[in-house]
Amino acid sequence: MNNQQSNANLNPAMVQLTDVFKTFNAGTVNEVRPMQGVNLTITEGSFVIVLGGNGSGKSTLLNAIAGSFMIDTGKIELNGEDVTQWPEHKRATLIGRVFQNPFSGTAPSMSILDNFSLAAKRGKFRGLSWAHSSNLQDELKDRVSELKMGLENRLDTAIGSLSGGQRQALTLLMATWLKPKLLLLDEHTAALDPKSADQVIALTEQIISKEKLTTLMVTHSMQQAINLGDRIIMMHKGNVLHDVNAHEKQRLRIDDLLSRFENVRRRELLDESVADLLRLRYI
Amino acid sequence: MTLLIGALTLGIILSLLALGVYISYRIFDIADITVDGSITFGAAVSSVLLVQMGVHPLWATLAGFLAGAIAGTVSGILQTHFKINPLLSGILVMTGLYSVNLHVMGRSNIPFLGTVTLSTYCEKIGNIVFGGNEILLMGWTVSTTDLMTLILMFLLVSSISLVLWLFFHTDLGTAMRASGDNPQMIRALGGNVEYYKIFGLALSNGLVGLAGALWAQYQNFADVQMGIGMVVWGLASVIIGEALAGTASVVTAIIGTIIGSILFRQLVAIALSFGLNPNDLKLITALFVFAALILPNMLSKLSVGKRKVAL
Numbered sequence: 001m002n003n004q005q006s007n008a009n010l011n012p013a014m015v016q017l018t019d020v021f022k023t024f025n026a027g028t029v030n031e032v033r034p035m036q037g038v039n040l041t042i043t044e045g046s047f048v049i050v051l052g053g054n055g056s057g058k059s060t061l062l063n064a065i066a067g068s069f070m071i072d073t074g075k076i077e078l079n080g081e082d083v084t085q086w087p088e089h090k091r092a093t094l095i096g097r098v099f100q101n102p103f104s105g106t107a108p109s110m111s112i113l114d115n116f117s118l119a120a121k122r123g124k125f126r127g128l129s130w131a132h133s134s135n136l137q138d139e140l141k142d143r144v145s146e147l148k149m150g151l152e153n154r155l156d157t158a159i160g161s162l163s164g165g166q167r168q169a170l171t172l173l174m175a176t177w178l179k180p181k182l183l184l185l186d187e188h189t190a191a192l193d194p195k196s197a198d199q200v201i202a203l204t205e206q207i208i209s210k211e212k213l214t215t216l217m218v219t220h221s222m223q224q225a226i227n228l229g230d231r232i233i234m235m236h237k238g239n240v241l242h243d244v245n246a247h248e249k250q251r252l253r254i255d256d257l258l259s260r261f262e263n264v265r266r267r268e269l270l271d272e273s274v275a276d277l278l279r280l281r282y283i
Numbered sequence: 284m285t286l287l288i289g290a291l292t293l294g295i296i297l298s299l300l301a302l303g304v305y306i307s308y309r310i311f312d313i314a315d316i317t318v319d320g321s322i323t324f325g326a327a328v329s330s331v332l333l334v335q336m337g338v339h340p341l342w343a344t345l346a347g348f349l350a351g352a353i354a355g356t357v358s359g360i361l362q363t364h365f366k367i368n369p370l371l372s373g374i375l376v377m378t379g380l381y382s383v384n385l386h387v388m389g390r391s392n393i394p395f396l397g398t399v400t401l402s403t404y405c406e407k408i409g410n411i412v413f414g415g416n417e418i419l420l421m422g423w424t425v426s427t428t429d430l431m432t433l434i435l436m437f438l439l440v441s442s443i444s445l446v447l448w449l450f451f452h453t454d455l456g457t458a459m460r461a462s463g464d465n466p467q468m469i470r471a472l473g474g475n476v477e478y479y480k481i482f483g484l485a486l487s488n489g490l491v492g493l494a495g496a497l498w499a500q501y502q503n504f505a506d507v508q509m510g511i512g513m514v515v516w517g518l519a520s521v522i523i524g525e526a527l528a529g530t531a532s533v534v535t536a537i538i539g540t541i542i543g544s545i546l547f548r549q550l551v552a553i554a555l556s557f558g559l560n561p562n563d564l565k566l567i568t569a570l571f572v573f574a575a576l577i578l579p580n581m582l583s584k585l586s587v588g589k590r591k592v593a594l
Contacts, residue, residue, distance in 0.1 A: 066471070092473035105471070107464035109530075110457075117454070118461055123473035126454040174472075 012080065014182055014214040015042040020064060020074035022238075034060035035071065036238035042182075042216065047208055049225045050218045051257070052235030053264075058218045059100075061235065062184045065216070067091040079181045093123030096175030096213075098168065098188040105171030108160025112151065112170065115159050116140050119174035143173060147203070165196025169203055176207050183208065185217040189224075201228070222254045232257075236264055284423035286552060292433045294548030295440050296497045297516065301524070301544040302447065303351075303490035304517030305536060310451075311463040311483050313362075316373030316514050318491050320380030321354035323510035325492025327387045330505035333398050340401045344496045351492015352485040354380060359481030377510075384507050391507040400500040405432040432501065439497075443490070444537050451533045459483050460533075491517075512565045515572055520544035522575040 022035040034057035042048055052058040064071055065078070067088035076084045078094050099105050106115050117131040137155070145152040147169055151162070159167060168188055175183060185204065189197035205228060208215050219225055225232055232249055234242040242260055244252060300322060307315035325347035332343040354376055361372035385391065409431030410416065417424050450456045461469040462479040470476055491513075499505040520543040527546075528539025555561060 087475075088470045089473050089475045092471055095471075097471045099467075099471075104465070104467050107461040107468055109464050110461060114457055114461070117457055118469065118472050118474070121454050121458070121472070126458045126474070128450070128453045128455060131452055131454050131457040 011043040011045055013041045013077070014044040014046075014079060015040065015065060015216070016075075016077040017041075017061075017065070018075040018077075020076065021072045022060065022064060022069070023072060034238050035064060035074075038074070038239060040233070040240060042214060044214055045212050046231055047213075047215045047229040048217070049229040049232045050216060050235060051220075051222075051225055051232060052241075053261070056235040057238040058235045059186055060238075062097075062186050062216060062218060065091075065182070066095055066097055066184055090123075094181040095184060096122070096178075096180030096182070097184045098171050098175050098186065100187040100190050102164040102167040102171070102191055103160075105174070106159045106167055109158055111156045112144070112159055113137065113140065113155045115170070116174060116177065119177040122178050122180075124178075144170075147173070163196070165192050165199060168192060168196070168200045172200065172203055172207065176211060176213065179211055179213070181214065183213045183215040185215065187218050187220060190220060204228075222257050225257060226252060226254055234260065284420065284425055285429065286556065287549075288425065288429045288433055290548050290552035291545060292429070292436055292501065293498070294545035295433070295436045295541070296501055297494055297548060298440055298520065298541040298544035299443065299490045299494035299497070300513060301517045301520035301540045302444070302537065303487040303494070304514060305521050305524075305540045306483055306487040306490070308518060308521060309463075309530075309536065310460055311480060313369040313480075313484075314373070314514070314518075315355075315358065315369065315484060315487065317354055317358040317376045317380075317484070317488055318373075318514040318517060319510045319512065320377035320384070321351040321488040321491045321510075322495035322498070322513050323384050323505075323507060324354050324380050324387075325351045325495030326499035326505040326509060327384045327393075327495075327507070328492075329496035330393045330395065330499050331387055331389075333400055333500070334393055334395060337399075340399060340404065340500065344401060344493065344500070347496025348489045348493040351495065352489035354492070355484040355486070355488025356481055358488070359484035362484075363477035363480050381507070388505065388507060393505045395500065395503045395505075400503070401435075401497070402428070402432065402500055402503065405435055408435070436497070436501075440541060444541065448534055448537055512568065515565070515568050516547070517544075519568055519572050519575070520547050522572065523547055526575070 017038050017040040020035050020038040022033070024030075024032045024034065032055075034055070038057075038061065040061075050058045050061065063069060065076060067083070067086060067090075071084065074084070075082060078091065083091055083094075097105070107118070113132055113136075117136060120136055140155065141152050144155070149166055149169065151157075151166065151170070159170065162170070172188070188204075189200050192200060201224060204217075207213070215229070217229065230246040230249065232242070232244040232252070233240050234244075241264065300318065304315070304318060307313045307318075328350040329343040329347035332338040332346055333340060338346075358372050358376045361367045361375060362369050367375070406428040409427035412431065413427040416427060418427055418430070419425075420430070451460060458469060458474045459479045459482065462474055462476045463483075466476045469479075495510070498509070521540050522543070523546055524536070524539030524541070524543030527542055528535040530536055551564065554567075555564075559567075
């Protein structure tokens with residue numbers, strides 16, 4: 001087990017966040033501070049699960065790395081490059097993403113083939129060559145038939161007519177079609193029924209282990225957090241509260257996770273009751 | 284018959300405008316009023332090149348395309364770089380273009396009397412191909428110039444449509460379609476949505492400018508007011524086309540849009556020949572588009588209502 005840890009230390013950092021701060025709607029009543037000095041290092045090849053309550057900043061963490069918004073201060077490095085100032089589409093050369101909403105990851109009125117022809121050019125120059133190359137069609141047929149969803153003969157179907165589970169499975173395949181340096185999964189099974197969610201999770205595991213992808217996966221499911229990945233980080237109020245490494249994670253149970261959350265919640269309650277007490281006394 | 288051929292030819296020329304509106308309205312989901320300015324801009328630039336500078340009609344026509352493309356680019360930059368609402372960007376560029384067009388033309392109307400235009404070439408080719416000024420077509424005497432203009436415009440629009448269809452199936456064209464369909468997705472796949480939008484609006488308004496250049500040469504004059512309400516005209520064509528051909532693929536949409544434009548022009552010609560006051564034309568076009576926009580919703584509500592009764 002020590003071996004495993006030292007191995008992890010030897011691997012270079014794929015993602016490095018240094019003192020990242022972000023405030024939305026600064027100075028208004030809607031001010032939100034989802035990132036308050038986040039420091040995080042993710043080594044190459046590791047599969048990190050991100051847990052946290054609503055508003056803890058876990059989705060914001062993924063969006064910050066992907067470049068959906070620019071951070072206020074701090075530094076983000078990907079694959080050894082400083083990408084802090086890179087726009088979203090430029091970072092996509094390194095990143096594959098699957099969103100929570102099955103509608104977000106695919107272009108609904110376009111065919112499965114169209115969508116994959118876009119994925120096959122992720123982060124590359126898009127010129128005037130024919131999008132539906134025969135190589136792509138053949139490979140796509142093979143890969144889609146592996147999903148066992150019966151979609152291989154429906155490649156001309158508009159992707160919007162498929163179920164949420166099918167769309168998420170396809171989005172996952174699209175995000176990893178060109179091997180990304182980093183895969184970001186943002187609660188990608190949260191909007192699915194349990195059966196589809198299990199299917200998509202099985203596919204996720206299969207692809208990540210086969211391609212040895214560095215992965216950051218946000219989830220609400222404690223079960224997924226226990227079963228998947230080799231590291232768990234728990235976010236709270238815009239910061240990393242707990243960091244569970246592979247060694248610890250092997251012995252971790254759902255109850256442990258829940259009790260850690262319970263601790264946080266209790267601390268929160270205390271804070272609020274103290275605040276109330278003070279308010280009663282002084283106002 | 285002359286009336287029919289005239290309406291057909293104009294319908295085909297204006298289908299380039301309709302294709303431009305299809306790109307902005309359907310692919311990028313933008314109601315782009317720049318069109319009202321860029322069709323006149325295309326006509327103005329090509330007419331000045333033709334009448335005052337004696338440029339070859341082919342180059343002058345191509346300049347009309349470029350003029351429209353420039354107008355579209357400006358509109359696109361206002362929307363993406365300066366984050367101005369698409370409708371407002373269109374209004375700003377259209378309004379600005381009115382003055383620009385007046386400056387380019389130097390007055391409000393340029394007649395093409397005695398100028399060598401594409402129509403001149405159509406006349407020459409028509410005379411050679413059909414061997415005379417007039418021929419008998421299905422019992423009617425038809426001017427060979429008119430017939431040749433119709434044929435050449437049809438060939439031109441067909442080849443432009445083919446190029447458009449091919450373009451929208453290239454890597455770049457597919458990415459442009461996706462950026463209208465789901466911008467978040469195409470960003471995550473490394474597409475620069477802002478760049479695609481500028482490029483798309485340039486292409487759209489380029490086609491519109493080309494339509495303006497051809498239209499001016501067909502009617503033998505350019506007028507600073509010829510663009511008023513043309514975006515609604517284009518919308519009407521796109522909507523008729525969708526009703527007829529559906530929206531299943533790019534090819535049906537393109538063919539539908541062209542048929543829509545031709546049909547709409549025919550309807551207008553018929554209405555005018557039955558004594559419709561030309562002053563009412565814009566109002567009726569606007570009402571038509573209004574009806575086409577609300578009817579699908581009302582029909583689906585009606586059918587839902589019926590189903591409830593049936594249950």
